[in-house]
Amino acid sequence: MKRGQLYVAIVLLVLGMMLAVQFRTTKDIQQNAPISRAQELTARLKDVTEERDNLLIEVSDLRKKLEQTGRKGGAGKAISDELDKARMVAGLTPVEGPGVEVVLNDSPKKLxxxxxxxxYILHEEDLLKVVNELRAGGAEAISINGQRLLANSEIRCAGTTILVNTKKIVPPITILATGDPKALQSSLEIKGGILETMRFWGLQADVQQKQKVEIPAYDGPVVFQYSKSVKEGD
Incomplete structure (x- = not known):
């Protein structure tokens, strides 16, 4: 039993005892006691009645506090759930679910x-187009060679090297995405789409539906130097 509930139980017990005393006191007065005794019992009845009323008020207050605590507990869970959801959307927690696995590689063709x-080699624009098609197909989370993509993740070329989140990646490149596997694959395999174009140039591109893919959390810094949140009413 929680401390608040125990305290309420004790108060109710004391209240019951006082009500019993009040009943006996009232009965004594009704039995034609001497005037002095009646006055004494009347004063006693008044005191007991006041104590009873105070206890009733205290019990009511305690019940309200317990109800508020329960509501706060529910609100706390709701807030915690919203925070978890926000962290997941932001890419700060690992996720898993159905989706697709896309494996890309340079062309094996001899020049x-x-x-x-x-x-005949992969470029950052190829990855960008694949990622855009996945997002258009409803991808909820995407990673490239273990690098979780955020809204502000960069995919760029530095010389002959492809960088994702400032990390160097080399072929073969594995892109994982969670979402409706069929819709994601369809967005990539559309006629005249990115995978068909890549294959035309001899690049290797394979996509498979998966019942479960695991995508890691973003592990880099999250810095907002110039942006700040806007409060309602600002």
Whole structure:
């Protein structure tokens, strides 16, 4: 039993005892006691009645506090759930669920004399297009070679190197996304879409539906140097 509930029980017990005393006192007065005794019992009855009323008020207050505590507990859980949801949306917690696995790699084709090798290797724009198609298909979370993508994640090229969240990644490149597996695959495999174009140039591109994919949390810094939250009414 919680301390607040125990305290209420004790108060109710004392209240019951006082009500019993009040009943006996009232009965004594009704039995034609001497005047002095009647006056004494009347004063006693008044005191007991006041104590009873005070206890009733205290019991009522305690019950209200217990109810408020219960409501606060529920509100606290609701707030905690909202925080967990916000962290998940922000990419700060690992997630798992159905989705797709996309594996990309450079072309195995041997170059002919005079051919441009850049035509047969993966570029950051290829990854950007795949990510955009996944998001258009309803992806809820995406990672590239273990790097969780946030709203402000960068996918860029530095020389011949692809950087994701400032981390160097090299082929083969595995992109994981949670969401409706069928919808995600359809968004990538659409005729004339990104995967068909990549395959046309000999790049390796495979997508598979998965019942469960695991996507890690973002583990880099989250810094807002110029932005700040806006409170309602500002």
């Amino acid at each position: 002919e004399p005079g051919e441009d090798p850049n035509l």
